[in-house]
Amino acid sequence: MFKFIVRRLLQLIPVLFGVTLLVFLMLHITPGNPAAILAGEGASQETIDNVANRLGLNEPLHMQYIYFVMDAIRLDFGTSWRTGMPVADEIGSRFWVTVELAVYSTILSVFIGIIAGVISAVRRYSFTDVGIMLLALFGLSMPNFWLGLMLMQWFAVQLMWVPASGWGSASQVILPVIALGTAGAAIIARMTRSSMLEVISQDYIRTARAKGTKERVVIYRHALRNALIPVVTVVGLQFGYLLGGAVLTETVFAINGLGRLVVDRIASRDFPVIQASVLIIATLFVFVNFLVDISYRLLNKRIDLD
Amino acid sequence: MANQDEKLVKSEASFMRLRTSPKMRSLKGFYRKLKRNRAALVGGYLIILLMIIATIGPFFLSHGINDVDYTVRLQPPSSEFWLGTDHNGRDIFSRIIYGAQITLIVGFLSVIFGGVAGVVIGIVSGYYGGKIDAVIMRIMDVLLAFPGILLALAIVSILGPSIINVIYAVAIYSVPSFARIVRGSTLATKELEYVDASRALGASDFRLIFKHILPNVTSPLIVQATLSIATAILTASGLSFLGLGAQPPSPEWGAMLNDGRGYMYDSGYIALFPGLAIVLAVLAFNLFGDGIRDALDPKTK
Amino acid sequence: MTVENILEIKNLKTYFSLDKDRVVKAVDGVSYVVPKGKTLGIVGESGSGKSITALSVLRLVDEPGEIVDGEILFKGEDLVKKKVSEMRKIRGNQISMIFQEPMTSLNPVHSVGKQIKETLHIHEDLIRQEANHKALDLLKLVGIPSPEKRLTQYPFELSGGMRQRVMIAIALACNPELLIADEPTTALDVTIQAQILELIKELQAELHMSVMLITHDLGVVAETCDFVAVMYAGKVVEYADVDTLFESPKHPYTVGLLNSLPRHDIKMEELTPIKGMVPSPFEMPEGCRFAPRCPFATALCQEKLPDLEKKENGQEVRCWIYTDEWDGEEVKVYEPNATT
Numbered sequence: 001m002f003k004f005i006v007r008r009l010l011q012l013i014p015v016l017f018g019v020t021l022l023v024f025l026m027l028h029i030t031p032g033n034p035a036a037i038l039a040g041e042g043a044s045q046e047t048i049d050n051v052a053n054r055l056g057l058n059e060p061l062h063m064q065y066i067y068f069v070m071d072a073i074r075l076d077f078g079t080s081w082r083t084g085m086p087v088a089d090e091i092g093s094r095f096w097v098t099v100e101l102a103v104y105s106t107i108l109s110v111f112i113g114i115i116a117g118v119i120s121a122v123r124r125y126s127f128t129d130v131g132i133m134l135l136a137l138f139g140l141s142m143p144n145f146w147l148g149l150m151l152m153q154w155f156a157v158q159l160m161w162v163p164a165s166g167w168g169s170a171s172q173v174i175l176p177v178i179a180l181g182t183a184g185a186a187i188i189a190r191m192t193r194s195s196m197l198e199v200i201s202q203d204y205i206r207t208a209r210a211k212g213t214k215e216r217v218v219i220y221r222h223a224l225r226n227a228l229i230p231v232v233t234v235v236g237l238q239f240g241y242l243l244g245g246a247v248l249t250e251t252v253f254a255i256n257g258l259g260r261l262v263v264d265r266i267a268s269r270d271f272p273v274i275q276a277s278v279l280i281i282a283t284l285f286v287f288v289n290f291l292v293d294i295s296y297r298l299l300n301k302r303i304d305l306d
Numbered sequence: 307m308a309n310q311d312e313k314l315v316k317s318e319a320s321f322m323r324l325r326t327s328p329k330m331r332s333l334k335g336f337y338r339k340l341k342r343n344r345a346a347l348v349g350g351y352l353i354i355l356l357m358i359i360a361t362i363g364p365f366f367l368s369h370g371i372n373d374v375d376y377t378v379r380l381q382p383p384s385s386e387f388w389l390g391t392d393h394n395g396r397d398i399f400s401r402i403i404y405g406a407q408i409t410l411i412v413g414f415l416s417v418i419f420g421g422v423a424g425v426v427i428g429i430v431s432g433y434y435g436g437k438i439d440a441v442i443m444r445i446m447d448v449l450l451a452f453p454g455i456l457l458a459l460a461i462v463s464i465l466g467p468s469i470i471n472v473i474y475a476v477a478i479y480s481v482p483s484f485a486r487i488v489r490g491s492t493l494a495t496k497e498l499e500y501v502d503a504s505r506a507l508g509a510s511d512f513r514l515i516f517k518h519i520l521p522n523v524t525s526p527l528i529v530q531a532t533l534s535i536a537t538a539i540l541t542a543s544g545l546s547f548l549g550l551g552a553q554p555p556s557p558e559w560g561a562m563l564n565d566g567r568g569y570m571y572d573s574g575y576i577a578l579f580p581g582l583a584i585v586l587a588v589l590a591f592n593l594f595g596d597g598i599r600d601a602l603d604p605k606t607k
Numbered sequence: 608m609t610v611e612n613i614l615e616i617k618n619l620k621t622y623f624s625l626d627k628d629r630v631v632k633a634v635d636g637v638s639y640v641v642p643k644g645k646t647l648g649i650v651g652e653s654g655s656g657k658s659i660t661a662l663s664v665l666r667l668v669d670e671p672g673e674i675v676d677g678e679i680l681f682k683g684e685d686l687v688k689k690k691v692s693e694m695r696k697i698r699g700n701q702i703s704m705i706f707q708e709p710m711t712s713l714n715p716v717h718s719v720g721k722q723i724k725e726t727l728h729i730h731e732d733l734i735r736q737e738a739n740h741k742a743l744d745l746l747k748l749v750g751i752p753s754p755e756k757r758l759t760q761y762p763f764e765l766s767g768g769m770r771q772r773v774m775i776a777i778a779l780a781c782n783p784e785l786l787i788a789d790e791p792t793t794a795l796d797v798t799i800q801a802q803i804l805e806l807i808k809e810l811q812a813e814l815h816m817s818v819m820l821i822t823h824d825l826g827v828v829a830e831t832c833d834f835v836a837v838m839y840a841g842k843v844v845e846y847a848d849v850d851t852l853f854e855s856p857k858h859p860y861t862v863g864l865l866n867s868l869p870r871h872d873i874k875m876e877e878l879t880p881i882k883g884m885v886p887s888p889f890e891m892p893e894g895c896r897f898a899p900r901c902p903f904a905t906a907l908c909q910e911k912l913p914d915l916e917k918k919e920n921g922q923e924v925r926c927w928i929y930t931d932e933w934d935g936e937e938v939k940v941y942e943p944n945a946t947t
Contacts (some may be wrong), residue, residue, distance in 0.1 A: 204712055210703070210704045211777065212695045212697070212699040215726065221717075224715070226716055291712050
């Protein structure tokens, strides 16, 4: 197991190298001279040169990359081109809002998805099963921003049960989490169903029945435990998908998260903020997947001989 | 020399025959299964319907997409304005019909670009293996490290907001999944005996790839492409909703939602119908993709 | 006849409806008895319905399979009519079953001990320590080395033979009166096969169980069984005690099986396999189901299905040759010393 963790950690190195390189290059492959963008329109050549010097844009590219990574490790992402504030300060609290949103949505989708998937599998081909799978298909096909708008329209504007925007209180959290978590719930429900159906036809389920075990116990103690092992791998992917999707949900519900910050700053080409946000989300996703891999391995240890 | 060539052609032909006959049978079986799969049929018909609407629909409309008329702004659905009007008095139904074109073009083009790139990358990676494979796959891992819409967002932030750039962004975003599938199939096909045999007979790499490897990846590729179009439509409309794709007054569905957002408190239908259109389009491709996957799966009867 | 039967299957029919017009009659009117304290071997090729019959006894046939007719009398009570909850009290308690695939028949996420104790907890009111003791005793009973260690191990840590012993331990946990063993040794190495069969034989004598042993191997039957039912295409074609069956087999199919088996008790020059294949479940012959492969088949055999009829020594056979209606010449179905 220890060897597996080390090997998996080593595999992270090229990926993180690629991620940082790509994010670093964003500034350089963008059309136009970055210094000119920062200096603003109609700036003199002298001003542009000054800006370029200040940003270190005259250094060789590989040195610039090394500085970029060294700074990023210390969570120093420079200052915002738009507000002049340190990027780390701008991102700080917003990062946690986005993580909160993604975590709550993941929990919701795992919870609903597994329950729905199990019910569907147990009542295979019944009216309930078809209904759940149709709902899942719709959930999967719905843009989360539109679902957000609709939920807001109904529950915030018409019924006035909850506030339409913001983040913090439970009543503010509920709609964005549903909007963002629905697609994930749909994916996990489908996955759980097919995984359950596969497990239910296994020999050891027949053994359990031959012991005189109650059907409920057969499902939960014998089938579900095995069926959830492959589902674990999707949860990590889901979490990442939700981190990305948060961009849209945050915009709909006017939540001051990292996603909304990025969208705001794309128009004003505030590259340090964009780069830092993208880098942080990608890095977080890489590490979550690493943890998922490890836990999958731990769960699966009892099955694999090697 | 000529004799040698003839031999090669003959043996190739017999290999192909060997392979075509079961293939033809499985193609028939595929259609039979597909016809029995009601969901796939519904999806397929919906896609055809969408295409018809997108191509000839605009000719039957009495309202243009930009017929601004402030005397009829924010009208609820009526016999004249089937789905109501927006804040500029434009007919929402007409705009949605025009928008279907944009949605389908963006969906198809981005998946074609991404798919072709992914197939080439996947074949090169799987066929040549070794260091090339390792490097390419690490690059794909890097692309996959940017979750969901984030990669598309980053690309648009570099290229600047526009619907064309959204196509590029979504195309790049869909490359890794194609590359992985094709690479896997290529690795598997490469080991098959008839491929070995034709290699021994001196067939060129190019010939091997086109005659043997590509036909074997078609079915997973079709499934992936169909499902990718669904994702592409979702991503593209999302970017337009954020104001990073199609710009107003474009009738792109995501852009319409963004445009109408400010008025939905009083006129809910403004946000309802373009969204429903997106759901319908995405649903169609998801249904069809699921259906053909089930039909191609040897495990299902 | 004073022999008491623990199990009597009468005209059992278990069908699988695949869709509206395709029904597989996997078990089609099967009748046989398991005498108390004895071992009944059920022999047949795969697809003969022998396993489905066994699963039907415990009512464990998976969808879309269904028992459509017949009686399964266990100690005189019809299991087909039992409620699901009543069946559960019988499964693993009075009737236990072990399966063909020891590699996949144990749940990979639970420890061996837990899986044995589960049966105990379901059927007996035991406190934890008692259950632990009993589980340990069971592992000792089935001859597993270092049983204490095994309790906490997971299935993947055990070999196939070891896992089958664990399955037997689970099956014996509540002292069942009837043990159904569905090809328990097929998936195992030859040396392990002998050990497992020997174990079942010993335990049967020790615990006074009745055993129903399903196999395709007549050699296994000769070594372990007291009675034999030979099944072909969903029906019993011959039933006899083991000595009668091996000395004077009557049904041409049984004879075919015997001729394809190497024997030590008589001299044979070569093995003769049965020609042809088991009929497809969708294209069952109208008459005797073995007729297409039978060397003696006549027009009568093609047209009408014979009944299972009682002969001397309690032997039963389903073949026209032994009836008055036989329309062919006199034939000698079995010639033990044909070769020398």
